[in-house]
Amino acid sequence: MRYTVYLSGEIHTDWRDKIKKAINQNGLPIDVLTPNTDHDSSDGCATEILGPEEKNFWTDHKSAKMNTMRHMTAIKRADIVIVRFGDKYRQWNAAFDAGFAIANGKSLIVEHAPELTHPLKEIDACAHAVAENTEQVIETLKYLCLDY
Template identity: 80%
Template sequence: MRYTLYLSGEIHTDWRDQIKRAVEMNGLPVDILTPNTDHASSDDCGDELLGAEDKAFWKDHKAAKINTMRHMTALKRADIVVVRFGDKYRQWNAAFDAGIAIALGKSLIVEHAPELTHPLKEIDAAAHAVAENTDQVIEVLKYLCLDY
């Protein structure tokens, strides 16, 4: 069986690259989808693709709608969704993706440091696995891909 994995969440560390390398090194039958992780192009895509806006609200609104097409398509295609919450910034987008994944009936793996357990308790309660680091996420993926 081949899995499609969507890697959502924080963009300030190399956790996605770690998972991609582990998938390749272990020969896991996994295809990986990601959001746009380049802040500038994600924030500016509406202006760049559809024309500049005078007000920040409309600039953000257009970019969010375009980015949502990518996120929703990936969430719908995914068998497994991994959402990583980092310690920088409040990651509302990641929380939203986790909620959508659960609403769509997707398998959800959440990753965050122990310090974030209390603020993420509702998301953790809905997740199928809660990891404290990327190595644990990789171990879960390896287990899911075992040949029976």
Template identity: 55%
Template structure:
């Protein structure tokens, strides 16, 4: 059983497409991810006490979320890092850097229009895919070759 961490934008169904494609091919992969529910992710630290400034609420929730993310990346055999075109995914870039620091191989997933701003992230990636189906085919090769 392989473990693949899925990182990045939460506004499209790319995760579901990859999971469905892997299932269709019968790939033995467990997929993990950060919390993809925006509201509950933003509120991850609220139980630790109210904050009067947005910075401190975000700071507290980011740390609670990081405990999950850090452990899941450390347990992954490799990761897929998705960058969308609607929002800047600074968290995804951070995840890619963490993967690189831990020597966890990763695949970037983004379209051609953002190649330049992601040149350093892509340089450390083992592959660049433009579609979820390309990711699935890469996973098929890696896990069954």
């Protein structure tokens, strides 16, 4: 069996690269989908494609809609959604992706530091696995790919 995994969440560390590398090194049958992790092109995608706006509200609004279309499509294609919450920023978009994944019946793995357990308790309650680091996420993926 092949899995499709969507990697959602913070974009300021190399956690996605670690997971992709582990998938390749271990020969795991996993295809990876990701959001646009380039902050500037993500924020400016709609005005770049559809034209500029006078107010920042509309710039953000148009780009958020385009990015949400990308995220929702990827989550619907995925078998497993992994959402990493970093400690630097409040990641409302990551929380939205986690909720959308659960609402669509996707398996959900959440990763965050222990100090975020209380603020993320509702998301953790819906997750199928809650990891404290990327290594635990990788080990979970390896377990899911065991051939019995």
